Amino acid sequence: MKDDLINAIAELDEEKTLQLVREKVKNGETPLEIVEQCRLGVEKVGQRYSEDMYYLSDLVMSEEILRGVMEILEPYFSVPGFKNGVKVVIGTIEDDIHDLGKNIVISLLRSEGFEVYDLGVDVKPEEFVQKINETDTGIVGVSVVLTFSISYVKKLVRLLHETGLRDKVKVIIGGYPVNEMIREYTGADYFQTDAKKAVKLIKRIAGLEK
Ligand code: B12
Numbered sequence: 448m449k450d451d452l453i454n455a456i457a458e459l460d461e462e463k464t465l466q467l468v469r470e471k472v473k474n475g476e477t478p479l480e481i482v483e484q485c486r487l488g489v490e491k492v493g494q495r496y497s498e499d500m501y502y503l504s505d506l507v508m509s510e511e512i513l514r515g516v517m518e519i520l521e522p523y524f525s526v527p528g529f530k531n532g533v534k535v536v537i538g539t540i541e542d543d544i545h546d547l548g549k550n551i552v553i554s555l556l557r558s559e560g561f562e563v564y565d566l567g568v569d570v571k572p573e574e575f576v577q578k579i580n581e582t583d584t585g586i587v588g589v590s591v592v593l594t595f596s597i598s599y600v601k602k603l604v605r606l607l608h609e610t611g612l613r614d615k616v617k618v619i620i621g622g623y624p625v626n627e628m629i630r631e632y633t634g635a636d637y638f639q640t641d642a643k644k645a646v647k648l649i650k651r652i653a654g655l656e657k
Contacts, residue, residue: 452488455488459509483641489513492505517547521554524557535561535562537556537590538589539592539622540569541572542599543568545623549568551642561649564578575603586616587616587617589621604634619635621645
């Protein structure tokens with residue numbers, strides 16, 4: 448993978464980033480390959496922020512750049528004419544407002560025909576449970592990017608047990624910090640930090656793929 452796009456984002460060079468994205472699309476790179484390079488770029492922004500090289504305003508800038516990228520790529524995640532009949536409830540957990548990753552996963556799921564209920568950001572565990580009940584959905588995706596919000600995912604799983612829904616719902620968590628340890632801690636069924644693999648996993652859970 449070439450580093451030009453990763454570096455343009457890491458340097459917060461909006462013009463160069465958008466130009467590179469347009470070029471890459473023209474040259475036949477897939478939207479997912481491009482998104483992955485962008486993700487690595489914003490990861491560098493995050494690193495620089497933790498090392499006090501960048502300020503909060505720079506994180507905001509990286510968000511703006513990534514939104515511009517997604518505007519260019521959106522038409523390539525086109526929604527097909529068919530629905531695959533599987534519902535997914537998805538949202539970013541309580542106190543967390545990071546939604547760029549979640550929105551990428553949603554675009555991909557919709558492009559595969561899933562019916563996605565997007566609860567947005569800062570979603571309380573109770574709201575997830577309410578939506579799962581209301582829509583009779585068997586798959587819930589939870590995005591958690593801030594480590595201090597992880598405990599709310601655990602609370603969501605506990606609530607699913609308490610409301611008798613646990614056996615009917617598969618819980619998949621995703622987001623920058625998640626790993627097997629966090630999956631185990633929260634009681635979720637699966638974790639995935641790669642949007643493409645996440646969609647494959649959800650298709651498998653739904654019985655659409657082996
Ligand atoms: C952009 C950004 C912001 C933007 C968010 C914009 C937005 N609308 O999302 C803004 C500026 C608002 C922001 C604010 C803050 N941020 Co911030 N932010 C980032 C940054 C740079 C990039 C995040 C991002 O969008 N990545 C790109 C996406 C595509 O990647 P992703 O989220 O990992 O998603 C992928 C996968 O994880 C997966 N996935 C995602 N969701 C889901 C869901 C499911 C179900 C599945 C299966 C898969 C999946 O698919 C995606 C595509 O591959 C990160 C750095 C980093 N390394 O992540 C810091 C970072 C996450 N932020 C951080 C912090 C501290 C904050 C603030 C607290 C800063 C402050 N002092 O106010 C606030 C918190 C606000 C809040 N209450 O949530 C820290 C978190 C540290 C921690 N341990 O919790 C980070 C890691 C930076 C750092 N190194 O310190 N931030």
